[in-house]
Amino acid sequence: MHLFSSTNKYIKKPSYFTDNEFKELIFKIDKSRLNDGIKTSLQLMKFNKSAIAEISKRYKKVKKQFQKDKQLHDCSIFTKEQGGFGFTFMIAKDKNLLEEKLKEYIKYKKKQLFARTWVGVGEINGIIQFIITV
DSSP: OGTTOOOOOOOOOOOGGGHHHHHHHHHHHHHHOTTTTTHHHHHHHOOOOHHHHHHHHHHHHHHHHHHHHHHOEEEEEEEEEEGOOOEEEESSOHHHHHHHHHHHHHHHHHHHHHHHEEEEEEEETTEEEEEOOO
């Protein structure tokens, strides 16, 4: 804005990008350097304030559940924008099980909700292992 002669030289960052869980999720996705990582992060950042708050709340809950019982847990969110975009975060301790369940689940959700695109992100030991797009 400063380059375009805006009178206000400081523009406050949108408050919904200050959510710690959301920032953590985006950081993990970007840090993974997997195919579609940056694209996935950009798609998530297009969500509106309430959708970001909702996915952050669900992400936090799933992490707590996993820490408690070390079983597979997931959360998802869907928007009708862009022809229908869905996102699933899944966490587990077994890599083969995680990959298999994540693939099955995102295919199912895409078909169920008539989404144009569904992205699944799988985490093991705090590291994103899979980013799968269908």
